Structure formats: structure tokens, C-alpha cells
Amino acid sequence: MAVREKFEIELLELKNKLIKLGLQTSAALTASFGALEQQDFDLALEIIEEDVKINLLEEEINDFAILLIAKQQPVASDLRRIISAIKIAADLERMADFAVNIAKSTIRIGKEPFIKPLIHLKQMHGLTIEMIDLSIQAFDKEDIVLAKEVSEMDDEVDSLYGEAIKSLLERANENMAQVTQLTFIARYLERTADHATNIAENIFYMVKGRHYDLNE
Incomplete structure (x- = not known):
């Protein structure tokens, strides 16, 4: 097998x-x-326990990427793919940490009824999942059009975040402890969207060879 062919298989x-x-x-x-x-x-609790698998996979990706750089001396375009993979893996691992944080907040809230329907949070969550899935598709296809769509969705998440915080604080006197945890969750979702936008920016770098700030 030719060296380049073997390298292509390893990149895949x-x-x-x-x-x-x-x-x-x-x-x-x-x-x-x-x-x-x-x-x-x-x-x-299962989500908290399973997070170790995600952490291990991120470490595996980093080790594999570093090994590729060390033994293959990749050209510029291949090096961008490898470096982008390392950065994207870090963003994904951080998002998974937010999933753990949401699980911990769930346990802290307990079984008491929610002070209000989780409408804004549910909308934020739906958008962040869509952003993650779309960013992975964009990475797979090296598609900057899809990556741009991800970044544009971040504005909607930010808007919902502002609405969620305002709505929750209006009920703070009813149950401050629960409001605190729900505002944390809103923040975790907002930060998840930011990390998805980071992935979109890394896809632009991977394809175009330039850094773009898509949060402007």
C-alpha cells in the first residue's frame, strides 16, 4: 500500500x-x-457515569492526531484537517460536560414541580442539538455552507437565553433555589451553542485555510 493511500485511510x-x-x-x-x-x-446519574467514555474518546482522538502529525509530516491541507479535528474534539467534550452539568442540576432540583413550563429551555435545547448535528455533517462533508448555518442559529439561541433568564428571574421569589439551577441550565445550553459555532469556525479554517469569527 502506498504511503499516501495509507495516510488517507488514517485520516478517514x-x-x-x-x-x-x-x-x-x-x-x-x-x-x-x-x-x-x-x-x-x-x-x-447514568449520564454522569457515562461521561468518562466521552472523555476517553477525546483523548484517543488527540493521541491519534498527534501520532499522524509525528509520523506522516502532513502537507498544509492535511495538517489543517488534523488540527481542526483536535480543536473540534475539545469543543465536543466540553459540550458533553454541559450535559453532565444539566444532569447534576436535575438532581439538585429534585422532584418538586417546576415553577413554570420549560418552554424557552426546550427551544434552546432543540436548537443546540440541531447545531451539533449540523456541525458534524458540515465537518464530514467539509461544507462551509452548512457551517455558516450553524453560526447563524447561535443568534437565535442567544435571544432565547435572554428571554429565559428574564422569565426565570421574574419568578425568583417563588423558589430561588430552583430558579438558580434553571438559569444555570440555560447558561449551559447557551455555551453549548457557542461551542457549536467554534466547530463551524474550525470547519472554515479547515476548508479555507483562514480563521473567521462567525460570532460577530
Whole structure:
């Protein structure tokens, strides 16, 4: 097998590992919000326990990427793919940490009724999951049009975040402890969207060879 052919196979393996990490992260965030809505402590604990697998996969991606750089001396375009993979893996792992944080907040809230329907949070969650899934598709296809769509959705998440915080603070005198945890969750979702936008920016770098600030 030619050296270049072997390297292409290894680059594909790196891509597949990253896609797997993206799917696991999306699933963790979906499960964490489900645990919140259902006030399901068993599911919340499972999410916390399963996070170690996501951390290990991120480490595996980093080690594999560094090994590729060390042994293959990749050209500029390949090096951008590898470096972008390392950065994207870090963003995905951080998002998975937010899933854990949501699970912990779910346990802290307990079984008491929600002071209000979780409408804004649910909308934020739906958008962030869509952003993650779209960003992984954009990475897989090296598609900057899809990556731009991800960044544009971030504005909508930011708007919902402002509405959620305002709405929650209006009820703070009813149950401050619960309001605090729900505002934390809103923040975790808002930061998840920011990390999805980071992934979009890294896709632009990977394809175009230039850094773009898509949060402007």
C-alpha cells in the first residue's frame, strides 16, 4: 500500500472517531434534557457515569492526531484537517460536560414541580442539538455552507437565553433555589451553542485555510 493511500485511510479513521464523538455528545445532551423534563434521577446519574467514555474518546482522538502529525509530516491541507479535528474534539467534550452539568442540576432540583413550563429551555435545547448535528455533517462533508448555518442559529439561541433568564428571574421569589439551577441550565445550553459555532469556525479554517469569527 502506498504511503499516501495509507495516510488517507488514517485520516478517514480520525474523521470517523470525531463523528462518533459528536454523536455521543449529541446523545448525552438529548438524554440530559430528557432527564430534566422527566425529573429522572436514574437517567441523570447514568449520564454522569457515562461521561468518562466521552472523555476517553477525546483523548484517543488527540493521541491519534498527534501520532499522524509525528509520523506522516502532513502537507498544509492535511495538517489543517488534523488540527481542526483536535480543536473540534475539545469543543465536543466540553459540550458533553454541559450535559453532565444539566444532569447534576436535575438532581439538585429534585422532584418538586417546576415553577413554570420549560418552554424557552426546550427551544434552546432543540436548537443546540440541531447545531451539533449540523456541525458534524458540515465537518464530514467539509461544507462551509452548512457551517455558516450553524453560526447563524447561535443568534437565535442567544435571544432565547435572554428571554429565559428574564422569565426565570421574574419568578425568583417563588423558589430561588430552583430558579438558580434553571438559569444555570440555560447558561449551559447557551455555551453549548457557542461551542457549536467554534466547530463551524474550525470547519472554515479547515476548508479555507483562514480563521473567521462567525460570532460577530
